[in-house]
Amino acid sequence: MENTKKHGFSYAKYGYLFSIPFVVIFLIFHLYPTINTAILGFTDCKGLGNTTWHFLQGDIFRNFKTVLASDTFRLALKNTLVLWIVNFIPQMCLALLLTAWFTSRRNKIRGQGFFKVVFYMPNIITAATVAILFNALFAYPKGPVNDLLVSWGILENSFNFQVSQTAARLTVSFIQFWMWYGYTMIILISGVLGINPEIFEAAEIDGANNWQMFWQITIPNLKTIMIYTLITSMIGGLSMYDIPKMYLAGGPNRATTTVSVFIYDQAFAGSYMYNRAAAASMILFLIIAACSAVVFYMMRDKD
Template sequence: MRRKGINYAKYGYIFSIPFVVTFLIFSLYPILYTTVIGFTDLRGIGRTDINFLDNPFQNFQIILTNATFQKALSNTALIWIMNFIPQMLVAFLLTAWFTNRRFKVRGQGIFKVLIYMPNIITAATIALLFYSLFGYPKGPVNDVLMAFGLTDEPMNFHLQKWTARTVVAFIQFWMWYGHTMIVLIAGVLGISPTLFEAAEIDGASAPQIFFRITLPRLKTIVLYTLVTSMIGGLQMFDIPKLFLLGGPDSATLTTSVFIYNQAFSGSYLYNRAAAASMIMFVIISILSALLFFILRDRDPGRARRRARELRRIARTIDGEVSV
């Protein structure tokens, strides 16, 4: 096919240059730089000089044995679990309902739009909004609880460790279960309808169909959701940072907030923050490797279906814009 004398292969390299150069400058170099800083005594605002420590692993040792870092790590895990389990349960329940052909739930479109909505709203704004909503002694949540007689006196959500953690986990849940639901529904719609028809003819019940047919076929998508949610959860920053600034008594301090506080407040311990970042980087890399294996197998048929769907969307967008 190719005409003689012209070598097109070089354009593969040329067109990749902007990506590669940007990656080297703005991702790889900062990662290496962060690693190096982890072995130095770099602290204090405005300093940039590099002096390696006599014991190069000192920062890593200090961070790993630091009680606050350990607490931040366990808080991050705890808040993630407290948000992920209900998120999966509710998302699965809604998926089962919305895709069940016997129920034919109406108004699915509007439910999806409203349930997904919090996901695209600025997390910083949501953190502050919930801070106000859970106000004490007067605040919308307390007012509603008292109006319905659920509590006799206002609750101070901000002052108790467990209520504070629960609210942060709830915000994460509330922002993400709609997303997970849409992902799961897409997965179910990708399952061949003949499987469901056959099961129905054989007289399978709704739970049987769900656990025997739907769930096994969603394995990849569930794994994908699990791993991406974990990676996202490890970076939880906006909500815990702005909701209660990591408090009360560090109960909502996550690793990202810890790293931020080490580096950009107090005594500007860039070296310690860099060491902590690298520890997080290792954890995230292990999770990413997992994800890599999940995504490895490709199915060209599915890619074509998706492309078709995208073209349809584009036509509709064009239609609406020109109308």
């Protein structure tokens, strides 16, 4: 790196020069819209295709208060957390189990490449397509899932998965789980492969069994990667939109309305309340930032 200065000539200006396209586009298309969203939260901007607005008179936080007091928003926040947690915990557990199996030094599993490809596949498929496919699969009374459950004798009659609130929530969580456990597994496996094999060998010599090695060596060494997965999954999960919106449009009876679905419905349907949608976006942003900060803090504390 010492060679950026040669022949009495500084190359530093090229660092700035080559960053210009990124910076310009970032300022115009990313930073400005972000600030714009924050500003709109304090205005009276609403109505289809409206670009003129004024700051709120009197109580400048009115939109934020309206959103926070709204039943639907509170329910949406609760739904978002429930849908994410119910998918993340089993997702992490299954991914850890598969990681333990695939990296086991005792039981060599054949066909790992094939299994990885198949388990990861749902992740690259358009979420909108997946949601509508599951909508068709869980159709009542004659969808494929009901068809199987009845013909195998598990259910006596078809069950309407899309009218029951609990079933709808579980289905959305299941879809998220199904799309993401393969991804988490691959990340964790690459983490395990990064652990120095001599640690495992030493443990084997000391007579440690698989179970002990997993809990005493693998898990502690995977901590950073697990926290990375936790944060990225949390950010994705808290802004979850495609699956709940496309599966049952946030229903039945708002049971799968997430915060992002709420934002969309406020801004682009009904009375086009851009100001409230913007306020809700900022609240979501603060929640995500706070959660990430807490996780980061917890990680830093223990190191």
